[in-house]
Amino acid sequence: MSKKFNCSCLVRILTYMIILTTSQNNYADEIDNLEDEFLSDVPVILTGSRLEQPRSEVPASQTVLTSEMIEASGTRDIPSLFRLVPGFQVARVNGVTAVTYHGNSDIYSKRLQVLIDGRSVYTPLFGGVDWSDLPISIDDVERIEVVRGPNGVAYGANSFIGVINIITIPPDLAQGNKLIVEGGKQGTGRMYYRYGNKDRKLSYRLSVEAKKNDYYRGVADDERRQKINIRGIYNPDTVNTLDFSAGYITGDNSKGDGRVNDPFRREDITSYYQQLVWTRQVSNIEEVKLNFSYNYHRVNDVWDAFFPIPANLLITPPPAPIPGIIVPYQLSLSGFEKRYNFEYQHTKRFSKQFRAVWGAEVRLDQVSGIYDFGYFNTADTIDNHLYRVFANTEWVANKDLNVNGGLLIEKNDITNTNFSPRLALNYHLKPGHTFRSVASIAYRTPSAFEDRANGVIDLGGIVLPPFDQNILFRGNQNLKPEKMTSYELGYLFEMPESRSSIDVKLFYERIRDIISDFEDKTATDADNEIDPAYITGGKTDTWGIEAQAEYRPGRKTRLWVTYSYAQLKGQYIEKRLVNGTFVSRNLSGSVPRHTVSFLVSHKLEQDLSVSAGYYNVSSMKWVGGDETGGYNTMDVRISKRIKAGSLKGRYEVIIKDALKSYFDFDRAYKKEPVVLVSVSMEF
């Protein structure tokens, strides 16, 4: 029976193959259906959720980094791209990359939300984003949408100074094979391979990348990463879409400065994620979306430290100190974080004048220091439950005026309930000219570390002199969330047919309840010092003006320019003296007065193009960094396309930081020119 079945099946397949191979020559079939092209219906492809809101109707200041800009910039790491966004600063030190908007940040920049295809990668353990550990490659990126300003109303807490939404290439647009091999000075090397395929209902792509970089000369901060990710889109019919993706990244990097208690060593990282998004196009005007995702991130960094112990404190056993005065002790900066997220979103256009999107989100974040001597002095996970409901409405009051109003209510274990509202008016003066005004409130929830850190060195009762109670760091469960109130006035001028535009924005940002780590000298411990502990109390007021412009002087030339002017007044709490008075640290130098970027690309001939990115950041001082004194830098790129039969390729030579050397955070970390050669092939 089964044999017969197999047999007839084989015959059928063979028959199909014959039909398939001959049908191209069989003009009869072709003719019969040619008019269908003109008469038959096709599914809607640019559905409501795929269509971006017109720029003139976006209730926020937005910068979109397109694949064209990414290519022209010659950048190979995602964070460096944000130098092309007005008001943004990027720095790297000690293996950590920071991206911030309007300065006011340390290297762990905790106030910016980052999403990949709508999935937050903001880390619950320390806050901020581990840019080195993103499970996607820059070559998986289709475009990046950056909201300049808070957007708590859409994405909840931590969408504080801005939101970066990285959108990866849909599998439909990544078909076939692509291979990139590149290498350069400073141990820079990268291999990327992508494969995409599809049939009528399913399309998918798979990409792998291995990457290494020695970064700064003379500093042990080299980094290696290997990643793999897959994304598939399944359309069982014309109304349902399943978009699933998964990725895995692993790697290691140098840590330590070579001193006894901070020896040279390797840190290992592992991270992975899964996501499933189900979209149902209920009708032309209504859509329902369910988004499930899971993130895991783990850092392993354990080493032996040696603490000298005064003879009078020596106890044996336990522990058994090395006879004399030194106790070996394992220290750990290890931890893992897990995130389970579920989101429901409903969009509906009720009339030509009124559109709304509403929904709810549930999240569980679990973090752990892995070892019981780790960050939290417990082997248990620290859990944070989060619940959100949100609604956003768009009302077209008349043909010239759009009113956007929204509210997000969030409850979480750390700060309880917060309300993030936004009101925006977009006024269309005449076609191509739009004024907008936006007012919004957003919050930043203290990270698990700021909330619950408890770094205790337990030496079986021995109290070490440098560490009273042997506490290395301590959280504060009474911290309030940081609060941002933002007002902006914008003007957008567009000439869409030649794709030229100018956007200018005046802003005022008021941040209160800034959390800082501080030295508390009032502590009544042995040496009157606990460092660091966290406290609420800093504040800043930032105002300024910024602009972005896109211009096409001709068919072959593209130009993108940004400028930002900012002034900041404010401080954070640095110390509490023995007499109880607080000492604050002025933050006014933490934002550069001027930030400028130019990106230009020009096609010399059909297959040869050149591009250059120029960046100027006036003097600033990151919290924990040195005064930079201002710097200019430029990346230059030459690209030549080649074609051989069905093989298409590209050579590229990129000189990064082609001007003189400079530093962007710490004077010991100097950026110098790096030459990179890249070859890519598509087949």
Place this chain on the structure above:
Amino acid sequence: MVVSKSSKPYQIFREQLKKTLANDSSIDISIDVIMIDELNQVFLDDVDSDSYKLLVTVGSKAAKKMSQLDSKKAVLNTLLPKRSYQLIIKEVDNKNLQRYSAVFIDQPLSRKLDLIRIALPDIKNVGVILGPSTASRKKELSDIALKKNIRIESKTINKTGELLSTLNDVLDDNEVLLTIADPVVINRSTLQSLFMTSYMKRIPVVGYSRAYVRAGALIAVYSTPKQLAQYTGELIVDMLKGSKMAARKLYYPKYFSVSINERVARSLGLFLKSESKIQSDMQLKEGGS
């Protein structure tokens, strides 16, 4: 009249054609309609008799079937693309060619370029991707574009696999993508990549059917089955009134509609004239030239 299929567009065409003929008081025309799958010998034998003056086919299938018939009757092929007509006529004996007139379903290239000129006046660079069955129109396309003062870049692909990379090239260099029906370039499985890539690069697509506008093209000029039937009816009246029944004549549709996807237009930040304004401007232009 022999009709290929019984689906909606063919029904509408049929009904409108009957109506148009009935409304014309200058001449009394009776029409017999038969579906292609109902064709029988009785009818086929009857075709050549004096009871019919003109054989009208609706759709490619009927056109093909009737072209294989050994008959002397004049034929008017309707509701078919120019490409089908050409393929069918290729198989017809040269001495019989004169019998086959046609009303195409597709729009003349000059009309498509007029659409771009009028709806998107600031656009100067138009990209086109041709396939094996449209490659031969490259010259025609650039000649017409020259007349209309539009710069056209057309690239030809031989198989669907080459579409994406060619599309990227064409989109990088041009401000609008003009589509011309070719099964290798545009079909159900390429439509998604075509619209999405163009949209991501902020390049509007000019389509050739209303369905494509709904799916994601910015704008299209097309003729509805009703408009095609109206024109066909008028032509039939002329043919039956006139004496030169046998002369082969080819017609592009006279009546057409313009459709805009407002959401795509808004999303791209484009400010277009209304559909009816564009349509009347185009009619004016055609009337004037």
